[in-house]
Amino acid sequence: MYNQPMRLLEITTSILLAFHLFWRAPRPASIRFLPLAAFIVIMIHFAVEGYRWQMIPLYGLTAILSGLALVGIDIKTLASILTLILLALSTAVPILLPVPRIADPSGPYDVGTRIYEVVDESRREIYSGKDEARRFLIQVWYPSEADSSSERAPWMADAKIYAPAIAEHIHLPSFFLDHLALVNIPAYKESRLAVSSEPFPIILFSHGWNGFNAQNTGQALELASHGYVVVGVQHTYGAVVTVFPNGDVSLNNPEALPPDETPTDEYEVTSQKLVNQWAGDLGFTLEFLTAQNNDASSPFYEKLDLDHVGVYGHSTGGGAAVQFCGTDLRCIALLGMDPFMRPVSYDVINNGVEQPSFFMFSQSWADNAASRNNELFNNFYPKAEQPLGVIALDGTAHYDFTDLPLLTPLAPQLGLKGPINGKLVTTIVNDYLLSFFDLTLKGKATDLFDTQIQKYAEVKRIK
Structure with a gap:
């Protein structure tokens, strides 16, 4: 995923207005009427690219200059300079809050995606305040064969609900990320599964606290394009928000994870309930996939390799992945990104995991050597039976493992990433992720x- 500072028609509008303003008065007719051309481009932009609030100053400036052109007013040099300054300020807003673009994955397959609602009648919901079965969503990305009728999928379903929730979580006004509804990804909505003589291995992904199932879409696309069925589990009441197909909305329940200042024992007992529930979501997801694999009407009928299941997660989801793999041998391989160990049960920490395992840490987490999280991880890791190592990425922060840093060039100032180049982080993380599961x-x-x-200078091997 990378930033697309302005889209083509947005750039065209700015260029037309700038060219008009740079030309000294008196302007020839062809230059004087450039704002009208910009106005026409804006109309096409509304229809093709879509309105977004960040462009409002530029919309307004285009309308004003177009009106002046229509009534024959040719603004003078001083007015042109002032208007150029206004144009620069108007253009800065959409550059600083761009429409994100998910990069095309590198594998040989197209990618399809489907979203399912899953209800586990064997478990009760513990965070809704109601006596009801555990209910959550999963999003599946899979190798596909797209055709001319295939519809591009959005980055996030129900973005008009997700975007304000994400904005508020990262301390922005709720409307700041409304343009995320304009983002489509290089994947196709409910396209057909690719033909293969062999079933596809499965990789489960668990997001972090206040995250969501599509927060690592770039990684999911990369893995799916190389022949994996990747399943992002949306942990209801732990996710930033969950929107069900019938329109039900479940917000994050802040009481599910205690405040940091909570006494250690109390914090870890309470948070272990959360991760046990999330590990249960991962387990039931495999049961759901097994049913899909056995259902002749399912698009995944007999195409899922349930004997080869990898699991990875970020932050609290990394802890859930550790907990699941430490208690369920259907997990064949475990990868953690800044795994949050405090919610992991003491049994798993003391006994380790049997599966091959690998862990990536951001520099911000790795450098906090005295943290309780690192203390628990250092107790856990020596018991891992098939460890492939632990690395830290220089210049990274916690959210560098997700798509969130690329919401804006201001991500470092918002605490969403470290100083390292975002594209380089994506290259390194995808390489380790794909190589590990391959x-x-x-x-x-x-x-x-x-x-x-030492393939990457930015990678520091810790263990």
Whole structure:
């Protein structure tokens, strides 16, 4: 995923207005009427690219200059300079809050995506305040064969609800990210599964506290394009918000994870209930996928390799992945990104995991050596039976493992990323992610985990 500072028609509008204003009065007719051309471009932009509030100053300036052109007023040099300054300020807003663009994945497959509502009648919901079964969403990204009728999928379903919730979570006004509803991804909505003589391995993803299932879409697309069925689990009441197909909206329940200042024992007992529930979501997702694999009417009928299941997660979701793999041997391989260990049960921390495992830390988390989280991880890791290592990425912060830093060039100032280049982070993380699951689920050899080889200068091997 990367920033697209302004879209084509937005850029065209700015160029037309700038060209008009740079030309000294008196302007020839062809230059004097450029704002009218910009106005026409704006009308096309509304129809093709879509309105967004960040462009309002530019819309207004275009309308004013077009009106002046129509009545024959040719603004003088001083007015042109002042208007150019206004144009620069008007253009800055959409640049600082761009429409994100998800980069095309590198694999040979197109990618399809489907969203399912899942209800686990065997478990009760513990965070809704109601006596009801556990209910959550999953989003599946899978190898696909798109055709001319295939419809591009949005980055997030129900973006008009998700975007304000995400904005408020990162301390922005609720309307600031409304343009996320304009983002489509290089994947196709409910397109057909790719033809293959072999079933596809499965990778489960667990998001972090106040995250959402599509927060790591770039990674999901990359994995799916290389022949994996990737399933993002939306943990209701732990996610920033959950919107069900019938329109029900479940907000994050802040009481599910205690405040940081809570005494250690109380915090960890309470948070362990949360991660146990999330691990249960991962387990029931596999049961749901098993049913899909056995259902002749399912698009995934007999195409899911349930003997080769990888699990990874970020932050609290990384803790859920550790908890699940430590208690359920259907997990074949475990990867954690800044895994939050405080909610992991003491049994799993003390006993480790049997599966091949690998962990990536941001510099901000790795450098906090005295943290309770690092204390627990350092107790856990030596018990891992098939460890492939622990690395830290220089210049990264916690959210560098997600798509969120690329919402805006101001991400470092908002605490959403470290100083390292975002595209480089994506390259490194995707390389480790794909190489790890290729090795553990497909048996493809790689030297990326060889301690004697340093492929990336930004990667520091911790263990």
